[in-house]
Amino acid sequence: MQQDTDLEKRLKTKVRLVLKINYYSSVLSLIFAALCYFLLHITEVIPYAFLIFGILNLFNTLLYKYHKNLALTYNIVSMMTLAGASVVTLYSGGINSPFIFVLALIVVAGYVTTKAYGSLYLNLNLLIIILIYTQNVADFNFVENVVPKESENLFAFLSVLFSIYLLGGVFGKNLLHAHHNLYKTKNELEEKIREKETLIKEVHHRVKNNLQTVSSLLSLQSRGITDKDVKGLLKSSQNRVITMAMVHEMLYMREDLSKIEYKSYVQELVEYLIRSIKGTSSNITLNIDIPNIKLNIDTAIPLGLLINETVTNALKYGIVDDNKGEINIKLRKEKEDYLILQMGDNGKGFPEETNHKNSNSLGLKLIHNLTRQLQGSLMRDLSRQGTHYTIKFKEIRDQMSNVT
Structure with missing residues (x-):
């Protein structure tokens, strides 16, 4: 039951992280679209790429409430981000575009989700960067830079701010919060495990003491009996009780509370039986x-x-x-x-x-x-x-x- 609860907590933390990043990136994209169009006077491709991404990503995030499939939500936003960032990069200078650093954020987001997604998007981004570089150095540039000359510096400035804010203000802040929650949960689990181990040790200790009390009672009972057969039966019963008590004694005296080293147990048991029956x-x-x-x-x-x-x-x-x-x-x-x-x-x-x-x-x-x-x-x-x-x-x- 505890394991199921921990899995649910980790899943909720991951859901909150992905949804927050989606909301922030959507709002930032819509703001960036307006800045590009009205402030930077970029009227082709780039502002529309930001606008389309922002609207579709908000819709994608809201749909999660209905299908509850985090992997689907993440994959959709990742592919849209990959496509949008690639388009903006191509139309803002290609390999020299400051917006190319947003592609790295997709890789970070992938590794936040799972190692497999991180590796997938790392390889995809490397391939896209190579293709962007290839079209820049080749003679056939099939896209042109749509950022006006007078707006290039400001576009670079806003692109860097956009990347840094997403990485630090959104990813970093939420990852730190998630890490803090996981660390807190880990400490709570370790404390519960220590309490459980202490309780189990105490149970084994008490069981051992109770069995030893039964053994002592059988020993006291046998002292007043003169019939050798009856006395032998009581002694055999006493040895059986001690056999069980030894197991509980070894469990509470050792770190492993679930298993005992059987060689030392058998050695101690048989040596006790030899002393008990044959003498020292x-x-x-x-x-x-x-x-x-x-x-x-x-x-x-x-x-x-x-x-x-x-x-x-x-x-x-x-x-x-x-x-x-x-x-x-x-x-x-x-x-x-x-x-x-x-x-x-x-x-x-x-x-x-x-x-x-x-x-x-x-x-x-x-x-x-x-x-x-x-x-x-x-x-x-x-x-x-x-x-x-x-x-x-x-x-x-x-x-x-x-x-x-």
Whole structure:
């Protein structure tokens, strides 16, 4: 929604700029027509060119209110200006005419509108200037200077004033005003972005704190329980909560509020699980092979929970007691934006026929359900010692990107 509003503001600014320039140039042309005819005594071509341009351009500008097509309005006035300026230049001395500088204003106006229009009118004006020069130096001058000798200096003076006023008083003034508005809008947007980032960081911080509070409550609850199975369930739930809390912690501690560096997250998560389940001094070797991959929160949390369940099962049931063991985690990108996660341990594993359907293991069910949440596929490698999974999935599109 904000982006649409900004586009509307920029469009309104451009419309105001083009329409103002049109009105000013039309009025100036009509005044110049009168000056040429009554003051400079130019009775051929030039005053009529100014008169026709002024009237047609006013009509063209008024028509914008009906068709609302800025490009059409601009192109019409540009072509009329190009034709009118070329005619006045030809009939007031050709390449030596002071009015030739008005052609440069058309190029400036083109670049104000778009880069493409600017390039187009730059090339057209260069071609016209070359043609004007060619007819001046050739023997066949098909037009003659209609400005009387006694009025040439005054015509040059008024032409220069006309050009400078259009460039500075109209283009310059309105461009500066438009630039000021854009700069002001830019500052306002940057301030809103900073406020939004601060708010999002605060949300992530509070979510992390709330999840840590839930983890602490589960820890307190488990202290009063003597049943090892129930205590183990509470501990597993606590680890799942911490897995989610870590994502929010990393998001509010870093500059990028939309994605987290997944290698550091997995490293921190698995090291925590090893300490939590095996203690601070364990015989577990951790091998993590993850390149510089960043994932959004919609993918990071379910994938983190999936890794949590896999590693927890490996530490509790695969690598038993204080035995030595290895945990391997590898994440890589493939073609078509697919991500391949390979996880495994060298523990004792579990039977081939055991799966999420015929087992009461919550961990196996969660691994299967989390893979479905990632809209991925899960394969188990039975040819190697221990338990090894390969999960193929794509990053889940951030839900906030769908909000317009």
